Amino acid sequence: MNYVFQFGAVPREFGLLLQGAWLTVKLSAGAMFFGLLLGIACAQAKRARWRALRGLVQAYVDAIRNTPFLVQLLLIYLGLPSIGIRLLPGQAALLAMIVNVGAYATEIVRAGIEAVPVQHVEAGRSLGLSRWQVFRFIVLTPALRAVFPALGSQFILIMLASSVVSVISAEELTAVTDMIVARTFRSFEFYFVATGMYLVMSFAFQAVFAVIDRRLFGRWSRQA
């Protein structure tokens, strides 16, 4: 191998890389937050009495979980304009990530909700709590606490999957790296650095989730 690695260009472009990484963090955080809300709503809808609604949610979850994220993204970015919905790359990327993570979150949250004993709900009702209070304090909180580790892993996976949105040139870390590579021809060096940055981000998200877990759920033991 007579290739000379030249990491010299890396410091010069580092600011740009950081900007890209920041957009990755923002996109991921947005997808996690709204995806979780979507997941909670869908998990509830799956327990609804109305059968058509349950079927619809199941179809959504199955469709997302059995097709590649890249195809979902292209369908949203290139396909939606044919029916009059035009999105900027960043918007399409965020929407695709929310829709995607929402389906996975649905299944995880549902597992948590199903693990809540019926007796707890009955006890809450008999204490005169409203339906909303029962849902919020007796069903949702323990459910989220029980599945928080799984949710965290899933969220980190969507952060990693966000590199795919570079394909529609939303300017996150991977797209910025592609751009720099096209300009400097130092492909291996820059992809190497970007990969390291992703690794750091996934550790950072893990650390943040650990803190959230302690802050939010630390008062209760994990075992329900």
Add this chain to the structure above:
Amino acid sequence: MIREFTVSEFWYLLQATRWTILLSIVAFVGGSVVGFAMTLMRIAGSRALRFPAMAYIKVFQGTPLLMQLFLIYFGIGLLGVQVAPWTAAAIAFTLYASAFLAEIWRGCIQAIPRGQWEGARSLSLRYGQQLRFVVLPQALRVAVPPTVGFLVQLLKGTSLASVIGFVELTRAAQVVNNSTFSPLTVYALVAAIYFSLCWPLSRLADRLEARLGSHLVPKVQGQV
């Protein structure tokens, strides 16, 4: 020149599906071999074996698949060897699969109670024999559902090979879309093809899991 989307375009997509399937099979078989070696290292008593395997798994699970593809594609190029996208993709997906399978199988082996190992040892079986005759047969039962589940993740993941120019289903969709410019039809169709490949596998995984009674455990699944 804009062409109509006709049966011949549909036929072209179906033919490209072969490459998606073939790449998945190659990666799965290769990944199983490497992954099994990694599993053995990961559960070994010696730290010198365990640590590299842990690092290997952490790196592959903590970085985007797209970056791994780029690094391997451009990295092999640096060695002075010209490789086709097919070779690079096959290597990259093999390594990717091996890391995930190693982690899945490690979990399955470690789910076997310690008493099984001890019992086997007290029958004066050697380490290899304990593994082969006592632990692995039991672990295999637990390992089948998540392994099938991972196959879905791998199948979806191969869509990223399109980015380095390997003509599988997603790449073929881009080619067809460029000439027919009917993105909604093309990508919806491609999504349907992926779905028809992945859904039966997902169902199978769910069923096997339900039979083992582990379906209530929240499940994290790769989403690319």
